[in-house]
Every structure is written in structure tokens, then in C-alpha cells.
Amino acid sequence: MNRQAQAAVLFLLGASLLHAATTDLYLRYVKQGLRPLVLVSGAVLIAAALATAWYERKRARSRKQAQTQAQHPGAEHPGARNAHTEHVDAEHAHREPRISWLLVLPLLALILVAPPALGSYSATRTGTALQEPLAYPDLPAADPLPLNVVDYAGRAVYDHGRTLQDRRIQLTGFLALDRDGTPYLVRMALNCCAADAQPVKVALTGQVPPVLQPDTWLRVTGTYTPRRTKDPVNGGPIPFIEVTEAKPVAEPTDPYDESWNG
Numbered sequence: 001m002n003r004q005a006q007a008a009v010l011f012l013l014g015a016s017l018l019h020a021a022t023t024d025l026y027l028r029y030v031k032q033g034l035r036p037l038v039l040v041s042g043a044v045l046i047a048a049a050l051a052t053a054w055y056e057r058k059r060a061r062s063r064k065q066a067q068t069q070a071q072h073p074g075a076e077h078p079g080a081r082n083a084h085t086e087h088v089d090a091e092h093a094h095r096e097p098r099i100s101w102l103l104v105l106p107l108l109a110l111i112l113v114a115p116p117a118l119g120s121y122s123a124t125r126t127g128t129a130l131q132e133p134l135a136y137p138d139l140p141a142a143d144p145l146p147l148n149v150v151d152y153a154g155r156a157v158y159d160h161g162r163t164l165q166d167r168r169i170q171l172t173g174f175l176a177l178d179r180d181g182t183p184y185l186v187r188m189a190l191n192c193c194a195a196d197a198q199p200v201k202v203a204l205t206g207q208v209p210p211v212l213q214p215d216t217w218l219r220v221t222g223t224y225t226p227r228r229t230k231d232p233v234n235g236g237p238i239p240f241i242e243v244t245e246a247k248p249v250a251e252p253t254d255p256y257d258e259s260w261n262g
Contacts, residue, residue, distance in 0.1 A: 007052040014045030024253050031190045032254060118197050120176035120214035123186045127234025129198035132158040144168035144221050149187040150200045156224060156239035164224035169241065171202060172219045172249060175212055179232060183212050185220060185241070190256045197256060203229055206243040217252075221245040 019025070021038040030038065133154040139145060145167050152171055155163050173185040176199075183204045188197040206222060222243040229238050 003052055003056040007049045007056065010045050010049035010052065014042045014047075014049060017042030017045065031256065118188045119174055120186070122197075123174075123176040123184070123188070123199040123201065124178065125233065126199055128153075128201045128231045128236040128238055129189055130154065130157060130200050130236055130238075136163055139163055139167070144170040146170045146172075149173050149185060149202055150189055152241065153200050153202055153239050156202075156241075157228065157237045161224040161226060168221060168223060168244075170219060170221050171241065172217065172252070173202070174251075174255075175214055175216045175218060176201070177212060177214055182229070183208055184238070185218060188256050201231065201238045203238050203240045204243050204246075205240050207245065208243055209246050217249050219247050219249045 017038055020029070021035050021042060130150070130153050133151075136155060136159050139147075147169055149171055152164070152169060155161065171185055173187045176184045176186045178184065184201040185204055186199050186201050189200050190197050204220065205225065205227065209218075220241065220243050222241040222245070225240050225242045227240040229240070230236065231238050
């Protein structure tokens with residue numbers, strides 16, 4: 001892989017990052033707040049690619065001039081000419097291994113394949129990452145009250161549901177089934193990127209759909225219940241919600257929950 005090819009790969013990678021950041025594709029990899037960094041990274045890679053291409057073009061021009069001088073030596077000192085010619089020949093003789101082109105494969109994967117969001121497989125093999133919130137802001141008077149899974153779970157466990165009493169709650173997440181068949185509504189919480197995503201789980205009871213398919217996205221409406229259980233993976237607390245209604249919904253544009261501060 002010569003420098004021109006390296007520049008092309010850098011350019012394509014930078015363009016891919018810009019494409020991801022100007023669409024919703026980047027949400028499969030990092031949290032929403034990191035979009036500016038993805039844009040800057042793409043711009044830097046493109047600038048590096050253009051600089052590399054310019055440098056290589058300049059070097060090729062110098063090499064061509066050296067070859068011309070070697071053919072028409074004129075007044076140039078023979079020893080200096082021979083040393084320069086040998087250096088040019090050595091550059092031409094050097095060939096990078098073809099296996100280096102395998103570096104293009106991850107780039108093609110980034111361009112052609114959008115990875116699915118983490119789902120029930122990861123959720124059932126990782127313990128809940130629920131942590132005590134720093135504060136419990138006042139909730140709006142909406143009915144039903146839309147909450148994210150992390151917020152509901154934190155209030156239900158650590159605030160003992162005081163701000164959830166006598167409220168109809170609406171949660172959205174994907175389904176995961178525990179080893180004993182207990183259904184969980186889950187959101188994968190991000191600290192930075194998908195690589196550090198961890199699940200926060202809310203167990204379902206009440207009018208749960210009779211047929212449950214893991215990874216199905218549901219919007220459930222229900223009420224707070226003091227019932228809770230322990231995560232079989234790490235023993236962490238998992239609150240329940242008493243379901244009164246459950247509807248399948250499409251996977252959201254941003255499938256991760258960014259309200260977690262783990």
C-alpha cells in the first residue's frame with residue numbers, strides 16, 4: 001500500500017465519519033453528545049489525507065526531476081548523481097506487503113454495515129448497572145408520565161417510589177427474558193460509547209402480553225409497585241412496574257439511554 005493508497009483510505013475513513021455524524025448512524029457507536037467530536041475527527045482525517053496526497057505528489061515530482069538529471073548529468077558531480085539515483089532506485093524497489101490492504105476491511109464494514117444495537121443477549125448476561133441518582137427532580141404533571149427506564153428504576157429503588165405514587169408511568173424499552181422466564185424491560189445505558197453500555201432493567205408484572213419475543217420494543221403503561229427482585233448476574237436491585245397496557249413500537253432512532261451517569 002503506497003502513500004497514495006494510504007491517503008485514499010484516510011479520505012474514505014474521514015468521509016465515513018462525516019457521513020455517520022451527519023446522519024443517525026453515529027448513535028450506534030457513541031452517545032449523542034459526542035457528535036461534534038466525530039465531525040472533527042472526520043475533518044482531521046480528510047485534511048491528513050489531502051496533505052499526504054500533496055506531499056506524495058511533490059515527492060514524485062522531485063523524483064522525476066532527479067531521474068531527468070541522471071539521464072542528462074550536465075555539470076552535476078557524478079558521485080552525488082549516483083548516490084541520488086541509487087536512493088531513487090531503492091525507493092522503487094521497496095514494496096509494501098499486500099496484506100496491508102486488509103486494513104481496508106474495517107472501513108468497508110463501517111461504510112456498508114450498520115451494526116445492530118446491543119440487545120437481550122447482552123442484557124441477560126450482564127448485571128444491572130443501576131446506581132443511586134444524585135437528585136430527584138420534580139416530575140411534570142403529564143398523564144401518563146413518560147420516563148426513561150433509568151429514571152424510573154432509580155426512583156423506584158432508591159427513593160422508594162415516593163415521586164411515583166398515584167402516577168401512571170410510561171416506559172419504553174426492549175424485552176429480555178431471565179432464565180426463569182421473568183420479563184424485563186431494558187435500556188442499555190451509555191457512559192461514553194457502545195463499548196461500555198450496560199443494562200438497566202425493570203421487571204414486568206400485571207397485564208403482560210402472553211407471547212413475549214426477546215428484543216421486541218415495547219411501550220408499557222403502568223403504576224409503581226414496591227415489589228423488587230435481585231439480578232441473577234450481579235445481585236443488583238431490579239424494580240417492578242405493574243403493567244396496565246403494553247404496545248409494540250419501532251426501535252427508536254437512539255436505542256441507548258444516556259441519562260445514566262455511571
